[in-house]
Amino acid sequence: MIADYSKDKALFEKCITFVDEIFPGCKQFALKGMHYGASWSDASIPFVIEDKGKIVAHVGVLPLTVVLNGNIHQTAAIHAVGVNPIDRGKGYFKQLMNEVMDYVKQNYESSFLMTQKPYLFRNYPYTIMLPEYDFVLKESGFSSKKGDLRYLNLDNSDDFALLNKLLPKSLPLSNQFSFNGKNAITLFILNSMYGKIGYSDRLGTIVLHQVIDNTLYLREIVSQNEQKLSDIIEIIPESFNKVVLQFCPDRFLNENEYTAILARPENCVMVSPEFKFNEKYFRYPEVYSC
Structure with a gap:
């Protein structure tokens, strides 16, 4: 049944402890996020089944605002789906999923989930969004650097304030598919707090990137102003000879x-029939994984 964290002060501790038993490390992850204002309990709507005061099954619903095909679209991510191992086979998964299906259909334009086990959801109206693509820049010969990229320290009050100033009013990463809104900020912080968050004072832009085997992987670009991809590339201090965008590239590149x-994402994205992506190449930006 649907529950409410605000009406039960002990519920979040019970839920996150249960989810941590199914997905080890999740509790530490969630508590660290809360330290940076990325609150699981504020973002997620819990559906739970209890037995003698103990949670035996949980499904979370995370409302999200996305840009889809150039339009604002209200969707919901189904996440943290789990049943206590000793209580499996009792119909709890089906009971909660049916309730969640009714809820998201009534309250959102669509829903989706991310999983490594898509067969678990074969009885529900979700299809796998495959293939996904990465986008390799045809230009080559990257050399000179005008790098002023530094890495934000979220424990520094000025850096933390800067992050929270930029994120709410940033331009969409893509007009084909990207995220915005409060819960997207929560996901951004949760998924980037253990990594490096690059920031250019000159561009006023956050860049999430990695350089692996001389390849620059761009994961997210956060700015309140239009930026050229060439300018983004110039601020990266590492050496590389190839550039790969891991998001729909329409705002930065022509086809x-x-x-x-x-692409080879860790999880596959499964979407409801109402989630209709009309473009040629789909890519889920993994910093918003849930």
Whole structure:
């Protein structure tokens, strides 16, 4: 049944402890996020089944605002789905999922989930969004650097304030598919707090990136102003000879400027029938994984 964290002060502790038993490390992850204002209990709507005061099954619903096909779209992510191992086979998964299906259909334009086990949801109206693509910039010969990129320290009050100033009013990463809104900020912080959050004072822009085997992987670009991809590339201090965008590239590249290659995301995205992506190449930006 649907529950409410605000009406039961002990509920979050019970839920996160249960989820941590199914997905080890989740509790530490959630509590660290709360330290940075990314509150699981504020973002997620819990559906639970209890037995003798103990949670035996949980499904979370995370409302999200996305840009989809150029329009604002209200969706919901179904996440942290789990049943106590000793209570499996009792119909709890089906009971909660049916309740969640009714809830999201009544309250959102669509829903989706991310999983490594899509077969678990074969009885529900979700299809896998495969293939996903990465986008390789055709340009080569990257050399000179004008790098002023530094890395934010979320424990520094000025850096933390800067992050929270930029995120709410940033431009969409893509007009084809991207995230915005309060809960998207929560996901951004949760998924980036253990990594490096690059920031350019000159551009007023946050860049999430990695350089692996001489390849620059761009994961997210956060700015309140239009930026050229060439300017973003110039601030990266590492050496590389290849650039890959891991999000829909429409705001930064024309189709003749990149090559689409198959991506290998850790989880597959499954979407409800109402989630209709109309473009040629889909990519879920993994900093918003849930």
